[in-house]
Amino acid sequence: MFAKTASIVTLLAAVASAMPAANAGTATTGGKLASRTNGDPAITHTVVAGLGGLHFDPDNVVAEIGDVIEWHFLPANHSVAQSSFGAPCKPLNTGNGFFSGFQxxxxxxxxxxxxxxxxDTNPIWYYCAQTKGDHCQAGMAGVINQNFNSATxxxxxxxxxAALTGTSEIPAWVNPLEGVIANPNPLGGF
Structure with missing residues (x-):
């Protein structure tokens, strides 16, 4: 009886070690796996563009290093472009920002x-660059890792x-296909 129990325990241990860990992270652009320095698995934060109107939901995300932010796009035509706090509705002028292209x-x-x-955990400001309907000016803007200690x-x-700016600017200096992948959850129900 003891030998039979020991072999069942050995078999269960072998099966468990072969199984992927729960919440093992989400593949990111280029097939790299997001990771954290403290060993915790990365988290994928979902942001929906256009849910219930001209806004991102949620529009304020707190994320750790290695986490993935994933934007899903609803009708009719939205995008996400990185900006700076001081120049809303305009792409970063450094050429280091991101742009999803229009979806x-x-x-x-x-x-x-x-x-x-x-x-890193510095604030990342972003907006929808759709100029028809001035989405950014209408409130379609967001932030990742806002500094909650700042009053301004x-x-x-x-x-x-953003509401006081003229029209949004469409980024021209980035490859809009970088970071765009097939929707892993097309039936997500947003």
Missing amino acids: PTPSGQAPDVFQITIE NTLAAYKAA
Whole structure:
């Protein structure tokens, strides 16, 4: 009886070691696996563009280094472009920002999503660059890792400044296909 129990325990241990760990991270652009320095698995944060109107949901995300931010796009045509707090609705002028390209979606979800991997905990400001309907000026803007100790650099202040800008600028200096992957959850129900 003891030998039979020991072999069952050995078999279960072998099966368990062959199974992938729960929450083992999500593949990011280029097939790299997001990771954390402390050994915890990376988290994928989902942001939906256009859910219930001209906004991102959620529009304020707190993420750790190695986490992935993944934007899903709903009708009709949205994008996500990196900005700075001081110049809302305009792409970063350094050429180091990101841009999803436009994701036209007649119904349901777009066939693609846009992902970035968080490399530090500095605030990342972003907006929808759609100029028809001035999405950014209407409130379609967001932040990752807002500094909650700042009384002035808040998401509300960023959106208020965005409302006062002219028209949004479409980034011209980045490859919009970088970070765009097939939607891993096209039936997500957003």
